[in-house]
Amino acid sequence: MHIEYVTISRVISLRRTEQSRYTRKQTVFGFEAGKLKKPYVTVAGWPRIEVGDSLAVALKSAGDWQSVLGWRNLTTGELSCSDPVDRLQGVILSVGMAVYFGYSLVDSDPDYLFWAPFLTLVGIWLSGMSTHGMIRAFKTRAALRALPLPSAADAKFPPNAESEA
16 A cells, blocks of 8 residues: 555546445545646545545555555545445355355255356455455554644655655
């Protein structure tokens, strides 16, 4: 995880989408911050996005704005990242699937005998992926909460302000 600091100088476009059965509530927007121009960024939830906001953005890899894990608005203190509890349903369902089809391996019913090993492995794999996503969401949330909010007397904020000038 990589944390970048930006101060929004212009919001290009802003679209908020409601939560549906298959998608979570999210905001898609473009922005300019000094020399940095990103036309398409997606973030979880409906955070406040205004000109002049200073953001600490957690990216999966440095410079890849398509991999935004979350952010903290340093102007307001607002935190915007995926909720670890959202992944809990996937963990429970996939573990249940692995247990059900794993039990079918020792059962003598020939109907499941062919598919049971494959579906057991799929359940184990899905539970691992869901658990990984849940742990990443916990780590992102903890890292962003640990960031200090700027004080009015702090003239050198964000920390990499010297490199932007």
